[in-house]
Amino acid sequence: MRGIFYKSKLIFTIFVAVAVLFTLAGVSFVEQRKNAKPVTFLSGQFVVFEIYNAADFTEQDLLRVMERNCGDRGFLCTKKYAEKKGCSVYFSPEMSCRIGITEGRSFSRKDFDEEKNVAVVTGDRQNQPSHIFVSQKRYDVIGTYSPQREGRSSDWFINMNAENLKNKRVYGYYFFDTDRKDCLGTAKKIARAVKDICPEASVTVAGGMSKTGKAMRPEKTNYTDMLGFLIVTAVLVLLNSFSACYYWLETRKKEIAVRKMAGAQGRNIVTWLCREYIIILLLAFFVGVALSELFLRIAIYLPVAHSVEMMFGAHISLSGHCPG
Incomplete structure (x- = not known):
């Protein structure tokens, strides 16, 4: 595991930030959809x-x-x-x-x-x-x-x-x-x-x-501006991941050379790189979700608690935030 994170802190941090932003944006979207569902007896x-x-x-x-x-x-x-x-x-x-x-x-x-x-x-x-x-x-x-x-x-x-x-x-x-x-x-x-x-x-x-x-939603609500801000910010941060990926691959050149000298084939090297990259992505995703949940838990004690709860709800629930 330590080898996976060798000179991977930058790309890992970027993916965590993207995971946090997209998680909050997704939770916000589902929360507003739930709030916007009418009761059955409205005309x-x-x-x-x-x-x-x-x-x-x-x-x-x-x-x-x-x-x-x-x-x-x-x-x-x-x-x-x-x-x-x-x-x-x-x-x-x-x-x-x-x-x-x-x-x-x-x-x-x-x-x-x-x-x-x-x-x-x-x-x-x-x-x-x-x-x-x-x-x-x-x-x-x-x-x-x-x-x-x-x-x-x-x-x-x-x-x-x-x-x-x-x-x-x-x-x-x-x-x-x-x-x-x-x-x-x-x-x-x-x-x-x-x-x-x-x-x-x-x-x-x-x-x-x-x-x-x-x-099944209001024609226009004020939360859309904040939701758009979260998505745009997440995309901008995600764009920085391309340069971070390039840097990450550059740091692996020496290890790639050593593996080739040890007889590793091109397919094996690609598999190794993909495995490490996927592990970094998955870990960043779970850390991002955990940080998002931590943010919502802490926010209830802040002066902006009402705004945060209206935007994102009280906490992240996999069962509660699945469309249906």
């Missing part, structure tokens, strides 16, 4: 809000702004918890609850108005738990439902207006839908109202996704 005209930097502006504040701007029109708002495979949801008095309940009951007006900590989960009565915990907060289970589309459902829904979420700051994606045609126009009014209340907030409104779910 084809729904809108996506992307909100961050809204200090002291809570989700309940957002719901009040939506109520004022929708007037007598019904609306719903939901927030997807990608890592936990669930959603918080709110239906206005004029909007009927669209969750298809199979056992028990759905959210009632009383649940929303009295800020009850209640949840609806998938499954059946036999396997229905009496309560669930989300972010270490307890929610009593009031009913179960059956997913309408396999692979596009949530394991649970919780009351967005719950007491547990009273001080939850607005951050990330929020899906908004109304019972009227001008959903996007109403959403833009809501975005302006949020900016009026919280001028430092960054609010993006997108027309959501097509009814058939062709693209």
Whole structure:
């Protein structure tokens, strides 16, 4: 192993840097795809809000702004918890609850108005738990439902207006839908109202996704700039690997000459070089993934923890970051 790393530190470092950048870019892409999947009961005209930097502006504040701007029109708002495979949801008095309940009951007006900590989960009565915990907060289970589309459902829904979420700051994606045609126009009014209340907030409104779910992503989100930066940086670093590879081969000239003198054939020398090169690549990849995971673990203690979690999630999970 020591021989493999002889004068290989430069190329190894470059490949580790590339692995870190591409790992973070890949995790970010999958994380945003997970966050951008709509719940099954949204109509084809729904809108996506992307909100961050809204200090002291809570989700309940957002719901009040939506109520004022929708007037007598019904609306719903939901927030997807990608890592936990669930959603918080709110239906206005004029909007009927669209969750298809199979056992028990759905959210009632009383649940929303009295800020009850209640949840609806998938499954059946036999396997229905009496309560669930989300972010270490307890929610009593009031009913179960059956997913309408396999692979596009949530394991649970919780009351967005719950007491547990009273001080939850607005951050990330929020899906908004109304019972009227001008959903996007109403959403833009809501975005302006949020900016009026919280001028430092960054609010993006997108027309959501097509009814058939062709693209299954918002039309445009702010994270794409950062994702592009990661990919471009990774490519630029990767370009430097060509000169590093040339230097690495130059350092092997003496050993190649010795092997030839010992009777090694050209094919054997090529096999030896390829083996060492592949080992360096694999080790760099695993080190890069480990460093990426370490970065995400440390980031939760930094002031930018909210931004990092929104961009990359809480940690790297092979099962959680596979498309499907």
